[in-house]
Structure formats: structure tokens, C-alpha cells
Amino acid sequence: MNALNVAEYMQTLGLQARQAAARMAAADAASRNRALRLLAGLLREQAQPLQADNARDLERAAAAGLAEPMIDRLRLTPKTIETVAQGCEQLAAMADIVGEVSGLRQQPSGIRVGQMRVPIGVFGMIFESRPNVTIEAASLSIKSGNACILRGGSEAIESNKALARLVQQALVQAGLPAEAVQLVQTTDREAVGQLIAMPQFVDVIIPRGGKGLIERISRDARVPVIKHLDGNCHTYVDDPCDIDMAVRVADNAKTQKYSPCNATEGLLVARGVAAEFLPRIGAVYAAKGVEMRCDAESAAVLAGVPAAKVQAASEQDWFEEYLAPVISVKVVADVVEAIAHINRYGSHHTDAILTRDHVHAQQFLREVDSASVMVNASTRFADGFEYGLGAEIGISTDKFHARGPVGIEGLTSLKWVVLGQGEVRS
Amino acid sequence: MNALNVAEYMQTLGLQARQAAARMAAADAASRNRALRLLAGLLREQAQPLQADNARDLERAAAAGLAEPMIDRLRLTPKTIETVAQGCEQLAAMADIVGEVSGLRQQPSGIRVGQMRVPIGVFGMIFESRPNVTIEAASLSIKSGNACILRGGSEAIESNKALARLVQQALVQAGLPAEAVQLVQTTDREAVGQLIAMPQFVDVIIPRGGKGLIERISRDARVPVIKHLDGNCHTYVDDPCDIDMAVRVADNAKTQKYSPCNATEGLLVARGVAAEFLPRIGAVYAAKGVEMRCDAESAAVLAGVPAAKVQAASEQDWFEEYLAPVISVKVVADVVEAIAHINRYGSHHTDAILTRDHVHAQQFLREVDSASVMVNASTRFADGFEYGLGAEIGISTDKFHARGPVGIEGLTSLKWVVLGQGEVRS
Secondary structure, eight states: OOHHHHHHHHHHHHHHHHHHHHHHHHSOHHHHHHHHHHHHHHHHHTHHHHHHHHHHHHHHHHHTTOOHHHHHHHOOOHHHHHHHHHHHHHHHHSOOOTTOEEEEEEOTTSOEEEEEEEEOOEEEEEOOSOTHHHHHHHHHHHHTTOEEEEEOOGGGHHHHHHHHHHHHHHHHHTTOOGGGEEEOOOOOTHHHHHHTTOTTTOSEEEEOSOHHHHHHHHHHOSSOBOOOOOOOEEEEEOSSOOHHHHHHHHHHHHHSOSSSTTSEEEEEEEHHHHHHHHHHHHHHHHHTTOEEEEOHHHHHHHTTSTTOEEEEOOGGGGGOOOOSSEEEEEEESSHHHHHHHHHHHSOSSEEEEEOSOHHHHHHHHHHOOSSEEEEEEOGGGOSTTTTTSSSOSEEEOOSSSSOEEEOGGGGEEEEEEEEEEEEOOO | OOHHHHHHHHHHHHHHHHHHHHHHHHSOHHHHHHHHHHHHHHHHHTHHHHHHHHHHHHHHHHHTTOOHHHHHHHOOOHHHHHHHHHHHHHHHHSOOOTTOEEEEEEOTTSOEEEEEEEEOOEEEEEOOSOTHHHHHHHHHHHHTTOEEEEEOOGGGHHHHHHHHHHHHHHHHHTTOOGGGEEEOOOOOTHHHHHHTTOTTTOSEEEEOSOHHHHHHHHHHOSSOBOOOOOOOEEEEEOSSOOHHHHHHHHHHHHHSOSSSTTSEEEEEEEHHHHHHHHHHHHHHHHHTTOEEEEOHHHHHHHTTSTTOEEEEOOGGGGGOOOOSSEEEEEEESSHHHHHHHHHHHSOSSEEEEEOSOHHHHHHHHHHOOSSEEEEEEOGGGOSTTTTTSSSOSEEEOSSSSOOEEEOGGGGEEEEEEEEEEEEOOO
């Protein structure tokens, strides 16, 4: 396609999505849930042909010399197919939130006023490599009564096309419009530029991928964007604190997996427990090869830990999202200094306090300005599944609209409903 | 001030607002409510000096040849001062929503997950003429634990300065930072450009005023904007319907006041009741000098009404927000056509159905894609006070974040709180 054709093509997708959105918003919950269960069935039935289409992407990736972890993220195994199928069934089993009316109360004039939860309309999703995201996004879109336009990475185009065909088949079998879930069929980059600049057809954009991609999209989008750029998450070990628990949680928060955005990147330790806590967590990190970027005070305490990889932290380290076996470490006076450090250097994603002190816990919860704030838990829990949202379409570090892990509620808005008996304004 | 000085000045206001916002978010409800009650007291005590400052604006406006309605909107009377003072007291008496935790539920991992309502941070408000908006915005900001930067119209600068002094006095007396409410003291237009482009200091912009102003701000703002451009509201008279009620409500919705954004601009009438309803509402509108822009079918019915001002409607009429004694009138087949017309030509502000049919009412509520959807009530009720929000900072026709009349809830966001007992992710 040339640029003009891409623009026309995207306008067509947009118009079709807008029309499908109106039908999805009016559809009943039973049809939407039926589409999800049909989709689960089709995924299982078509697991082999899906893997054959996926193999073409994998071969192309191997030929292009993609790194093994990248190829791994592309792969549709029987296990990943079963997982997304189960995800669809779980969503189908969840209570419906579309049309839910809350807070309906009579006002002095006699009118009753409440709020009804309704779909946002059309969302555009831009993502890379993992083809299972296609099913996750499609199923959340169907459950929430929206329409969506999905733009996956070019490396997964064959897999995504095959998955999108199954989604549309399930929609049609359930009596819903196929255009409620559309995959952008061209890998032309111009398509992204078009998708993010059609406010008449697309209500919100959800980009998932590298920071560069998300920054570009946020800058150029002409509609709201649900996004997070960084996950510079902190774990603060307070005084007083259960040190065994703190070691276990600080270990998990950093080392359970290094790449997720909710992994802890900064460890803050109250002065009163530093001498007891730091050598113990230092030994754990040393055993796992985690490098510690330390302020002078923590470095002094950690100096005695055998095999510890201790480096002096620079100012930049406090801002860093390492996504690697590296962590910044700092001794602070108290919870007040910890909160100030987090609000200054953090990315407003997820931060935890480990404490026995109720007042400190309450202050931390109230004053840390992050999407998720935790007491005595691993930052790794910041996730739509773990929060009981059924699934997660993305994570937002913005404060406007949805914040933190975004599930089906984040794909809806609340409109006002007024029920009267002929009241007039005087 | 020159442009450079204005930029520096606005950056200073921004930094001060950001710092004040952190203190406001941490302040207790008692202090915030005390500030509101102190402000009410100061407004009453200082009513005379306020009117003296206001008189300087009024003189300048008269000398500049401003139209009488404009001068009227500028005027601070004992009554408007008492009204805003009472508004502050009403807000102080309302339940506090900052820090409210909802939906706290245990998840399978053992962690308990819920959401805490917290202030957005800093909002910037841009408005024209009516100086009482200064107090409304300041009081909503204080109640919701935010900081704000207010930019009023140059014609009201003396009044606004005097009001802002009282607000800051009340804040300080309550132990809160004066910078929690700052008025832009320069009338330089460059200040607006700066205010809407400081994402590091300002989280959201709320413009109130003419459509041109709001369009410009929305286009140039680098932060989210809470706004509505048009109020092309509809009243649909369904079949079956209580005709007496329909005449009363359709009259009120159009004629109770012509200028508000929630006044009805389009009247849709089901074919089955057109012959009975139209002559009656036509006579009411004729008596009040309301011009009717009609489709052929309604024009034919209205032809027999004495003194009726009937014109043929053009396609453009269906889009029009008249804000005047003019209304578009169209006969439709049924509720389905009414919904399609409203979703196509309306501005997603406020639309009402007048009906006895329960199924039609439910369908209208569900499918009309507007911020407020009403059954058997005047569209004029779309208002923060009437909805029980205490006050209204603005009205949004967007679907993202707050929708419809925006009160203190719209100035807050929900962050996730996680309460654990040392849980780790496996």
C-alpha cells in the first residue's frame, strides 16, 4: 500500500469500528459472553493450524537473526494457546459491568440521579511481538462492549492474522459484528500514525512496548493514551519491621523476574534497621548476582558481605529502571524521607512499605503518589490478574481516567442517568 | 511583564502549586473544612470592600462600553456574595471523599486489594467575567485536597484579586499553604499559553468560556482538558406519552433560560403523538416568541398554530446550539430513529426522553451516547448542584475520566492500595 492507500484503509477500519461499537454497546451480556466461550473453543480446536501460521513467523524471525528471547516471546505453544483460551472463559464467567447503575439517589427536586457504566467506544491498541496479546485485547474488548483496532508487531503478522480470524468467527457466530475486533492487516508504519490521529473513530489508544515507541505515540496522538513509560518501583524497609519478612519480600520484589515493570528497582532502608537488614538482603542479592548501587551509608554496611557486588550510586541511579539484576540502595532517616525520595525519583508506578508500624503504613499509603501503593507485599503483585480484574489491557501511571493495572472498568465510562416524573427546573 | 517574565512568573506559580498540592493531599479533612468555613465568614465580613473593588471593574467595563448583560455578569451583589459564602459552607458540611478506600477485597494470593480516592494534584482553571467562579473553583479545590491556579478574565481582575486574597487568608488561618489557591495576577495572554503547557506542575486544565477559547486551549494544551464545546441537547417526545407532562417539560427545557448549555435545542416528536403534542407546544413557543426550525412533517402540523414562527430547517439546524429563542423540530418514526438522530447530530451533552413506555426508556438510557441521559425530566437539570455534587467545576462531554457535571470526585483519581502480610509472587 502507498501512504494514501494506508490512510484510506485506516479510515475504513475506523468507520467500521465506530459502527460496530454502537452495536456492541447495545448487545446483551449473554451474546458477548457467548462470543468469548466460542472463541475459547475455536482456539483449542484450531491449535494446530494456529501453530502452523505461527511457525511462518518464527522461521522469518530466525532468518532475520532475531535473538532467542525475542523468538521465544513470538512462539504460540499448546500451553500459551490453552492459557489464552482459559482467559476468555474466565472473562465470560465474570459479572457484567456494562449498564450497571450506581448511586441512584433522589435529589431535592424529585429527580433520581445515578451513573451508568457504558463502554468507551473504540480503542486502538499498538503492541509488539507476543501474539497472545491479540486474544487478551480482543477478549477484554468484547467483554467490555467496545470495538477495537489492533496493530501488532510485523514480526507476528501471520500469527495475529490467524488469531483475528478466529475472533471474528466467534463474534459472527454469537450474532455480533465481525468489525468489533479488527486487526490492521498491513505492516506499513504509516498505519500507526493514522490510527492515533482519528478522534472521530478512535476514543483512546493503548500502546504497549518499548519506551521510545510509547513516547512517540503519546506525543503525536490526538486522543487520550493509556500508558506507562517507566516502572521505577521502590521497596522501603521501615523501622520497626519483621526482618525475616522484609528479606523474603525484598528478594522477591527484585529477583523473582527482572524484566517486568513492577519489579523493584530501588531499595530504601530505615536507619534503625539498616545494620540488621542490609547484610541479610546483601547476602541474598550476592548469591543471585544482583549488583547494588549504594549510597555511602549502605555501602559501608554492605562492605562486609562476602561476594557482594557493591558500587557507588550516582544521582542518575535513583531515577533508573534497570530491568536487570541491579538495584539502587539507600539508607533513609524515616518514612518521611522515604516518601519524599519515592515521590521525587520514582515513576508513580508501584511502591511498597514493609513495616509493623500502623501510622507509618497509613502515611505511606496516603502520601506516596503512585498508581499502586503497598504495605507488606511484593511490588510484583501490581498486575490485573493479581488484583482480580480478570485480565489487564495495560498499566497506567497517569492520574487521569484509569490508574495502575487497567481491566474492563478502565475501558468504560460513567454517564449520568436521570429518572424523573415530569420535573421541571424552577 | 514581558514574555520572558511571564514565563518565569508562571513557572514560579507552578512550582509553588505543586509543593502546596503535596501538603493539601496530606492535610486532614478538618483543616480543609475549616478553611472553607473561614472563607465563608471572610466573604460576609468583607462584602463591602469586595464590592468596592468590584466597582472598579464595573467602572472600567462601562467606560470600555461593555454590553449591559456582560456588566451584569461581572457584578458582585450582596446576594451573589452570600450565595458563594453559603456554597463554601455547604461544601464544608459534605462528607469528605479524600482517602476513601473502596472495594477492598482479598485475592487468592492473600493480599487485600482496593482503591483509594486521592486528589489529582494541581488543576488550572481558565474562565471569563463572573468573579464568583473564583470562589467556586477555590472552594472545590480546597474540599478535594488539590491545589489550583486560577486565571480569570481581565475585565474582573480587581474583583478576582480581592477574592483570592480572602481565600489565601482563610487557607493560612486554617494552617494550610496560601499557594494552594493562586490567582494569575497578570492579564497578559501569554500566561494562558504557559499555564496549559506545564505538565510538570499542572495535571489538568478546566477552561470555561466561549467555544473559540475552549477549542484553542484543547488544541494547544499539553495536559488533559475537562471541557465541553457545545450543548446541542434534545428532548424526545415518545409514543405513548403523558402529553400534559411533555408540554410542561419541553417548555421548561427550552424556555426556562435560553443561554445555558443544558437548554434543549432540538425537539423530536414520535409520529404517533405529533398531531396531539405539536400544536400544544407550538402555541406555548408562539406565546414566548420561540422560532421553530421544522422538518416538512412538523411544519405541516404547526401551520395551523396562530402566531407560530415556523421556518424550514436546513441540515445545519440539526447540529445547531442556538442559545436563543430558537428550536429545531422534527417528527421521527420511533425511539430508534430518535436515538440515531441524537447520536448523529447531538453534542453528547444531555438528552431526554419523555415517555410512558418502560422498554423505550431503558433503550434510550442505554443507547444514547451522552454525558447525561434523562427520562421524563427537563434537560435543564444537568447541573452539579441539581445532581447533588455540592458544586460543579465544569461539564465534560468527553468520555475519558469525568463525564457530565464535574464535582469534587472529578478532581480526584483512584489509586490502588494493597495490604499484605509479607506475601510474595510465585
